[in-house]
Amino acid sequence: MRKKRAGLLPRKLKRWPDPHMQFKILKKSAKSNARLGILKTSHGEVETPALVSVATQAVVKTLTSEEVAETGAQILIANTFHLHEHPGEQVIQKQGGLHSFMNWSRPLMTDSGGFQVFSLGFGKDFGMGKILKEKSADSIQSGAQPKLLKITEDGVFFRSLIDGRKLFLGPKESMKIQEALGADIMFAFDECTSPIANYEYTKKSLERTHRWAKLSLKSKKSKQAMFGIVQGGRFKDLRQESARFIGGLPFDGFGIGGEFGSDKKEMMRMIGWVVQELPEEKPRHLLGIGYLEDIPKIVRAGVDTFDCIVPTHYARHGAAFTSAGKIAIAKSQFLKDKNPLDKKCPCGVCQSYSRSYICHLFRAREITGMRLVSYHNLFFFHSYVKTIREDIKREKL
RNA sequence: GGGUGCGUCGCAUAGUGGCAAUUGCUCGAGGCUGUAAACCUCGCGUCCUAAAGGACUACGCAGGUUCGAGUCCUGCCGCACCCA
Numbered sequence: 135m136r137k138k139r140a141g142l143l144p145r146k147l148k149r150w151p152d153p154h155m156q157f158k159i160l161k162k163s164a165k166s167n168a169r170l171g172i173l174k175t176s177h178g179e180v181e182t183p184a185l186v187s188v189a190t191q192a193v194v195k196t197l198t199s200e201e202v203a204e205t206g207a208q209i210l211i212a213n214t215f216h217l218h219e220h221p222g223e224q225v226i227q228k229q230g231g232l233h234s235f236m237n238w239s240r241p242l243m244t245d246s247g248g249f250q251v252f253s254l255g256f257g258k259d260f261g262m263g264k265i266l267k268e269k270s271a272d273s274i275q276s277g278a279q280p281k282l283l284k285i286t287e288d289g290v291f292f293r294s295l296i297d298g299r300k301l302f303l304g305p306k307e308s309m310k311i312q313e314a315l316g317a318d319i320m321f322a323f324d325e326c327t328s329p330i331a332n333y334e335y336t337k338k339s340l341e342r343t344h345r346w347a348k349l350s351l352k353s354k355k356s357k358q359a360m361f362g363i364v365q366g367g368r369f370k371d372l373r374q375e376s377a378r379f380i381g382g383l384p385f386d387g388f389g390i391g392g393e394f395g396s397d398k399k400e401m402m403r404m405i406g407w408v409v410q411e412l413p414e415e416k417p418r419h420l421l422g423i424g425y426l427e428d429i430p431k432i433v434r435a436g437v438d439t440f441d442c443i444v445p446t447h448y449a450r451h452g453a454a455f456t457s458a459g460k461i462a463i464a465k466s467q468f469l470k471d472k473n474p475l476d477k478k479c480p481c482g483v484c485q486s487y488s489r490s491y492i493c494h495l496f497r498a499r500e501i502t503g504m505r506l507v508s509y510h511n512l513f514f515f516h517s518y519v520k521t522i523r524e525d526i527k528r529e530k531l
Numbered sequence: 532g533g534g535u536g537c538g539u540c541g542c543a544u545a546g547u548g549g550c551a552a553u554u555g556c557u558c559g560a561g562g563c564u565g566u567a568a569a570c571c572u573c574g575c576g577u578c579c580u581a582a583a584g585g586a587c588u589a590c591g592c593a594g595g596u597u598c599g600a601g602u603c604c605u606g607c608c609g610c611a612c613c614c615a
Contacts, residue, residue, distance in 0.1 A: 188565080188566065190566050195569085213566080216566085216567095243565095246565090249565045250565095250567095252565095253566080253567080261571095263563080264564075265564065267562090295567050296567095326565075363565090392565095394564085420565090422566095423565085424564065425564060428564075440565090441564095441565055442564055442565085443563090443564065443565085443568090444563085447564085447568065447570090448563070448564095450568075450570080451562090451563070451569080451570070452569095453563090465559090496569095501569065503569090504569055
């Protein structure tokens with residue numbers, strides 16, 4: 135089946151590229167689809183399953199790269215759209231590429247800008263994310279365009295967030311930028327669809343994303359690895375079609391993107407449809423999912439890597455994750471609390487700072503409060519994922 | 532001693548006849564999943580109500596004018612500035 139599909143590809147795409155990346159599955163769980171693996175890149179190895187920390191603007195917000203490394207981060211993901219705007223890929227290229235620019239010598243990914251097609255488009259128009267939180271009467275019909283973007287067959291016209299100038303990003307442009315940035319793993323340019331997009335819209339978008347996937351592969355000149363992205367929204371046949379199509383292209387791994395319906399069960403079903411169709415031996419990256427409670431589920435579903443803004447984004451909004459649950463550290467009750475954020479946590483923040491102090495920093499709007507919680511949350515998440523890797527090793531998951 | 536100006540919900544402000552009263556901050560509650568996010572939404576006189584809504588009390592204090600006063604008038608108190 136897959137071979138047949140591959141036969142439909144243009145001849146140029148038939149040969150697998152020779153990227154500086156390898157994926158090895160060390161162990162498959164007998165209890166679930168979970169796998170223990172190792173992702174090798176020229177900047178080092180990533181033990182999977184792994185949480186990819188988000189460094190959109192070539193920084194994990196509030197932290198230095200050294201600090202990020204201390205939290206147990208193995209790999210980061212930066213963003214093509216944002217870095218193209220700010221400071222521009224040429225600047226980064228002249229500084230020796232993203233690794234050198236941000237002083238991060240471990241593996242790096244770059245997202246393609248496809249998520250911004252959604253977040254700055256329909257996501258913004260309707261004030262919703264890629265998981266529907268409450269029922270919506272709105273629906274995105276085939277042929278609809280977001281207010282501030284124009285989606286064409288060749289790519290997307292954006293408005294700069296900084297000065298309003300027009301920016302164009304398509305598969306070729308995204309590849310060129312990602313090659314200038316020089317991450318170990320790039321993502322194909324896609325359109326992340328909205329949870330209120332109807333079947334027709336999602337299908338048309340999917341076909342476009344598939345064309346873009348081929349063009350992304352075709353435009354690639356470097357030895358960087360590239361992951362294709364599966365779309366198809368909440369529609370089973372589209373998800374499967376997309377997984378088969380993208381899975382049949384000579385990518386080095388696969389991203390599972392797009393909307394994830396309106397509840398966790400639906401999301402897990404959707405991931406299941408896709409994983410079933412993807413080539414077993416290649417890494418699977420789940421894009422932008424990673425609430426703490428999601429992590430064991432997605433790992434059991436067969437996801438190898440996943441990125442999520444939650445540890446850092448929530449940290450800046452005063453939410454600290456602990457073994458006893460999430461706490462809103464800025465609440466006045468914590469001013470009296472001598473304990474660390476988490477008594478069981480061995481991280482540097484929990485060894486040295488009290489809830490009282492961190493609470494004070496938040497209430498006084500001191501940026502160090504955000505730094506301390508970001509560091510702790512990342513440490514906490516990475517430690518948690520490590521226990522999951524151990525669980526797979528010990529056949530507990 | 533004389534003159535001028537000002538006193539509004541914890542703080543700061545808007546408000547020159549229809550006002551439970553603007554806005555910001557503080558405070559409180561909620562939200563955030565490939566980061567337009569050190570952000571956003573909501574609440575913030577008291578009481579009743581699930582809510583719609585209702586009742587009461589309020590713009591330094593005391594009087595007055597008026598159908599109606601935070602707004603106009605008189606006196607007092609306090610603060611600031613100017614002149615002696």
